[in-house]
Amino acid sequence: MPTTSAASAREILTGLHEVMASKASAQAKLNKVVKIIADAMASEVCSIYLLRDGLLELYATVGLNQSAVHVTKLALGEGLVGSIARDVAVLNLAEAAGHPEFAYRPETDEELFHSFAGVPIVRKERAIGVLAVQHADPRAYDEIEIEALQTVAMVLSELIANAGLADRAVQASDPARDAGTARLMGLRLVVGMARGHAVYHQPRILIEHTVAEDIEVERHRVLSAFSRMREQIDAMTGQAEFGTVGEHQEVLETYKMFAYDEGWARRINEGIDSGLTAEAAIERVRQRMQQRMRQIDDPLLADRMHDLDDLSNRLLRIVSGQLGTAAQMSLPQDAILIARNLGPAELLEYDRRKLKGVILEEGSLTAHVTIVARAMGVPMLGRIRSVRQQIAEGDLVLLDGTAAVAWARPTPAVAEAFDTKLSASQRLRAHYAAQRNLPPVTKDGERIMVMVNAGLRDDVAALAATGADxxxxxxxxxxxxxxxxxxxxxxxxxxxxxxxxxxxxxxxxxxxxxxxxxxxxxxxxxxxxxxxxxxxxxxxxxxxxxxxxxxxxxxxxxxxxxxxxxxxxxxxxxxxxxxxxxxxxxxxxxxxxxxxxxxxxxxxxxxGCMLEVPALAETLDLLLPKLDFVSIGTNDLTQFLFAADRSNPRLAERYDWLSPAILRFLRRVVAQCDAAGVRVGVCGEMGGRTLEALALIGIGLKRLSITPAAVGPVKAMIRSLDRGAAMAELDRLLAAPPPNLRAALADFAERQGVAVG
CATH class of the missing domain: 3.20.20.60 (Phosphoenolpyruvate-binding domains)
Structure with missing residues (x-):
């Protein structure tokens, strides 16, 4: 088989363009397509398989038995064709039968052919089919031949999608691909549950036109887009907030290096030379990078490939003129936002009535976007790597921020279990709302002040909604x-x-x-x-x-x-x-x-002052005469006491708020403030958890400031609690701490009938 040059690839695309413009049926078009490819590549077999009703169906072929068309069907992961679609990866084999995934189909008469090359037909980052060529002689295909097949497959995806021939694809890298469901575990940033459809913060550009009318025009468009992208990157690296040295700068310099990589620009121009539009050429190179990413085990190299993927999307958005985020678009009524990361201003641009949840590739507990999301009452998960490879725009997503898990494309059983839990949560919220005017008074008559944390003007509405003080x-x-x-x-x-x-x-x-x-x-x-x-x-x-x-x-x-x-x-x-x-x-x-x-x-x-730095506790006696109140910030205080960065996922759950060290420290502070007649409270996340709030009341605290969502559960706990009994129990537990203080306190709550569930 002769080597396929850019010129012959352009010849194939020209032929495909004519076929796509014709008024023939979709079947007739694909029958012509396989012949055009086979002739141009001197291939004895060329076949197109399409994903239909969950199976890869032989839809058109030249060289295989024609009676096998619409008869031969393979599941995702079955045979060579199935593995290509499953992994969204290329196969290039000199001897097909020697591959462990090989599955013989006698009706095709393919036993005559030894060599095999196949590429996925990709739409919206999903495989909707496979394009394959075969030869009788056992030999590997040249890289330029594989590239030609990939280029043709991109054009085919447009034809197939426009004709509505294929299913909406199943994610190739989905760990639960047999059921079509992806289960994603992440870092719990904001608790809560949400059901909705995935929306990318920066939507992928859907390539509508793949074949170029004028190559020089496309070259100029790419050149202009590169210039503008490089200006943006230069501006980013020059921002004062990053400084001139350190890790931030190193990351941005690497990003800048990729932006100025002449090899990347050259490969895009080669795609244009073959007859692709600027958008299609950029996407073509990006797909090749993604396929390589799936083969990289080194986390550092994988991160760098993610940078290239980000740059490709940036370049696509520039060349297509689509520069806005999803916030400027018409959101569905139930949007689950997908992003690498977000700033607080970007999050606030979204309609809070439609935004149901957020999933980030990055994110941390202390990031200000997390604080804003918590204030907005929007469940959020973070640290979900390669989320774009696991969730497509429009996918149904179930997000359980409490359990730190999300499901994309859930099975009916998963959806039913989620809905049951969501309904129970909604009923509980309705119960708390009905109790909002009841005061948070313990069973033995102690009034506890329950207030809310806020940061936005609209958050004040939580006072009426929750009955907070x-x-x-x-x-x-x-x-x-x-x-x-x-x-x-x-x-x-x-x-x-x-x-x-x-x-x-x-x-x-x-x-x-x-x-x-x-x-x-x-x-x-x-x-x-x-x-x-x-x-x-x-x-x-x-x-x-x-x-x-x-x-x-x-x-x-x-x-x-x-x-x-x-x-x-x-x-x-x-x-x-x-x-x-x-x-x-x-x-x-x-x-x-x-x-x-x-x-x-x-x-x-x-x-008043925040007590977050442990050193202040040692001079609190000097400060108390000048203070009207003290508010303990448990988030920072905890990480400082334990020397543990709570934004580090390895440490985030390692040190328990219900530890003797924390509770003994807080009890001393509370006692000192009480003795000085200065009111003291807690305004950290600790106070918003029912069992932790029980412990805080048990060491003498009577003021809590918490997230609005936590007010109902905490008030219910308070109204079921005997404060005197709790204080006696905490005295006993802290005098001789058990190995697991949390379990001991939970046992006390169960015996006393305290509502901490």
Whole structure:
């Protein structure tokens, strides 16, 4: 068989173009297609198999027995053809019968042929068929011949899809491919359950036209797209937030290296030379990269191939002019958003009525997009690698954020089990909603304050929906995170005033801005040094005190917004008393400045601090006389106490909140605050879990600020709890801790009939 050049590949595409433009039936077209390919490649056999009703059906052939057409059928994974479709991979064999997947079909008369080459026909990243050639002589096919087959297969996918000949494909790399169901385990970022259809945050560009009318025009389009893409990458690498050294910069430099790779550009131009449009040529090269990715075991190399895949999609979006995200499109009523990662502003662009859940390839517990999703009540999973290879746009997806699992294309049995659990969850939520006006009072008459955490103006609605006592933590940084520039003081004032007005007579505790570290603001120069531990770095009050203008503007906005009202201000990540002193003095200076000018100021300002840094506990006696309240941030406090980064999946579940170390530490802090007459509460995730909340009440806490979704379960737990019995049990358990304190506390709850389920 002669080597197939780009010119002969173009000849095949020209022939296919004529066939596709004809008015013949789909069957007649494919009959002509196999003959065109066989003649051009001097092949004795050329066959097309299409996925129909879940089986690969021989749909057209030249060289095999014609009576086998529509008779020979193979399951995904069965035979050479089935394995190609299953794996979305190429097979190139000098002796087909020697391959372990070989399955002989006597009706085809294929025993005459030894060599075999087959490529998947791909649509929307799924195999919808297989194109195969065979020869009597045992020999491997040249790489350029395989490339020609892959190019032709791309054009065929357009013909097949437009004619509606094939099934919607089953994912090749699906670990549960026999049932067509993919089960994806990830990192639990936001709990909750959701049913919906997959939507890509950056949708793949569907190639509608594959055969070029004018090669020079296509060359120019690709050249222009490369120039624009490289400008974008250069701008990314120059952003101040990444600095000039460190891991971020190394990753971006690698990304930039790929963007400027002449070999990549050359392969795309070779595709155009063969007769493909710019989009088809880019997609053709991307498919080859994906096939190689599936053969890579090295995680580092696989990551680099993911970078190339991202760049290909970026280039496709530029050349096609489709630059928007799914947020600008018409979402289905039940969207499950799929993305590599998201910023908080990007997430907030989506219609909250239609967005049911989010699945990320990356993501972490401490990322600000996770905090925003939690505030929005949107279940979210993270750390699901190759999610695009396992979920296609439009797939039905069941997301269980509590169990940290999602199913794509679920079987009826899986869907039924999920719906049963979802219905039970919805009934429970309805029960909690009906109880929202009942006060959280323990069985022995102790009133517990149950408040909510918030960060958006719309979150205030949770007060009425849950019956919460107020907002125990309003995260003011959300406004900073979703803005392209530093929010003006006037806009901050409007936000804070609207929150206070919406809350009515219920208290609102404003936490001053907590940015920096891993919550970088692109408009705030953080210097050139890379932070090895951003959670313990230049962030929160440390950053705010160094950036006095930022802190002054926010202080003025808070004081102006609370004119004539009472104002509660809390400073985050206080490590030593002098930091609190400086922050309070700054706010007081703004209040005095306004009062001197006869401006209305708050009736009273109450000051508090977050206890997140363990060092503060050692000087708390010095600070308590200056404080109105203390709020314990259990998320950061836990990771600092255990020296364990909770964004690290290996450590995220390793250290239990219900450990003697945490509970003993908290009990000392609570006792010290009580003795000083300073109210103390918890505003971390720990307080939103029923068994953990039981433990917190048992060590003396009477104030919790939690996510709105947790208010119902926690209130139900409180109303079923005898606080005195809980305190006695915690005293006993912490005096001589059992090997598993969580299990012991759960046993106590069961014996006492406490609602912690």
């Amino acid at each position: 107020g907002i125990g933590l309003f995260r003011t940084e959300f406004q900073f995170l979703v803005s392209a520039t530093l929010p003006r003081r006037e806009s901050q004032t409007r936000l804070y005033r609207s929150v206070l007005e919406a809350a009515g007579d219920k208290p609102v505790v404003f936490r001053t801005v907590d940015v920096g570290g891993d919550k970088q603001l692109p408009y705030l120069d953080g210097g050139d040094e890379r932070e090895e531990n951003p959670a313990m770095g230049w962030r929160a009050l440390r950053l705010a005190l160094d950036r006095g203008a930022l802190m002054k503007a926010q202080a003025r906005a808070l004081v102006e917004a609370a004119a004539g009202r009472e104002l509660d201000i809390m400073f985050p990540m206080v490590s030593e008393p002098w930091e609190f002193d400086e922050a309070k003095a700054l706010v007081e200076a703004q209040r005095a400045w306004l009062a001197e000018r006869k401006k209305m100021v708050p009736r009273a300002v109450r000051y």
